[in-house]
Amino acid sequence: MSYSNRIKKEQSYQNCAANVPQNFKIASTNSKTGLSINMPLKTCKPSVVCERNCYACRGPIMFKNSIIKSLRVAAFFDNTNATDAAMRVSKEFVNEKFIRWNGSGDLTEKTVEVINSIDKPQHVFSRIPELLNKVNNNVVRILSIDEETLDKINKLNDSSIKTAYLFDEKSNEEILVQNIDKIDLIFLTRPDLITKIPQEFRNKLCKCDAGLRPHALSCMVCFDEKSGCWAKKEV
Numbered sequence: 001m002s003y004s005n006r007i008k009k010e011q012s013y014q015n016c017a018a019n020v021p022q023n024f025k026i027a028s029t030n031s032k033t034g035l036s037i038n039m040p041l042k043t044c045k046p047s048v049v050c051e052r053n054c055y056a057c058r059g060p061i062m063f064k065n066s067i068i069k070s071l072r073v074a075a076f077f078d079n080t081n082a083t084d085a086a087m088r089v090s091k092e093f094v095n096e097k098f099i100r101w102n103g104s105g106d107l108t109e110k111t112v113e114v115i116n117s118i119d120k121p122q123h124v125f126s127r128i129p130e131l132l133n134k135v136n137n138n139v140v141r142i143l144s145i146d147e148e149t150l151d152k153i154n155k156l157n158d159s160s161i162k163t164a165y166l167f168d169e170k171s172n173e174e175i176l177v178q179n180i181d182k183i184d185l186i187f188l189t190r191p192d193l194i195t196k197i198p199q200e201f202r203n204k205l206c207k208c209d210a211g212l213r214p215h216a217l218s219c220m221v222c223f224d225e226k227s228g229c230w231a232k233k234e235v
């Protein structure tokens with residue numbers, strides 16, 4: 001399933017998303033992060049690398065119910081004031097160590113407002129530097145980039161925002177190596193691609209994606225160890 005097909009599905013299910021069940025929950029479960037907030041892909045500005053690897057375009061997250069849920073989540077944030085939305089999100093994550101945003105999809109002006117109204121550790125990935133710049137600096141903020149979108153780093157206005165480089169089987173190793181100083185984390189689309197990463201840069205790998213640590217709830221391990229995304233960035 002391609003990104004454009006996923007967008008077509010979101011458009012065709014938009015009406016179903018208007019009926020919100022009583023027991024509607026904002027958060028969804030994800031084996032890597034635990035609970036996360038999944039937005040629809042209409043919020044994304046994907047690169048070609050991102051489109052060809054988008055995990056929200058295949059598997060269970062493409063099922064009709066998951067797509068409708070993501071549309072309801074976006075509608076909830078659009079139609080709820082930021083303070084109320086922040087309280088609702090905090091309540092759903094009360095037993096979690098942190099709140100993970102954008103298991104799918106990306107930031108919007110409204111979700112930035114909600115994130116900035118929450119007093120709890122949060123983990124935010126985005127491909128939109130202009131919005132990431134607006135997120136409070138007590139949040140773990142990570143700009144997702146790849147070899148086509150390296151120039152987005154120049155749009156960051158805060159050097160404490162981290163950069164995560166998506167590397168797939170078509171990625172050019174030379175480009176990665178030439179820009180390694182600007183990259184904080186490397187995300188592999190398949191564990192066997194680790195052989196393409198020079199040994200001296202493997203300390204930047206997401207251990208979970210590189211197959212160096214079991215996938216289940218791996219972000220929680222990083223949170224506890226203050227490693228990976230949660231490691232303090234030297235600025």
Ligand code: SF4
Nearest residue numbers: 206208219222228229
């Ligand atoms: S580095 Fe750790 S926290 Fe970041 S995505 Fe990978 S497993 Fe999750």
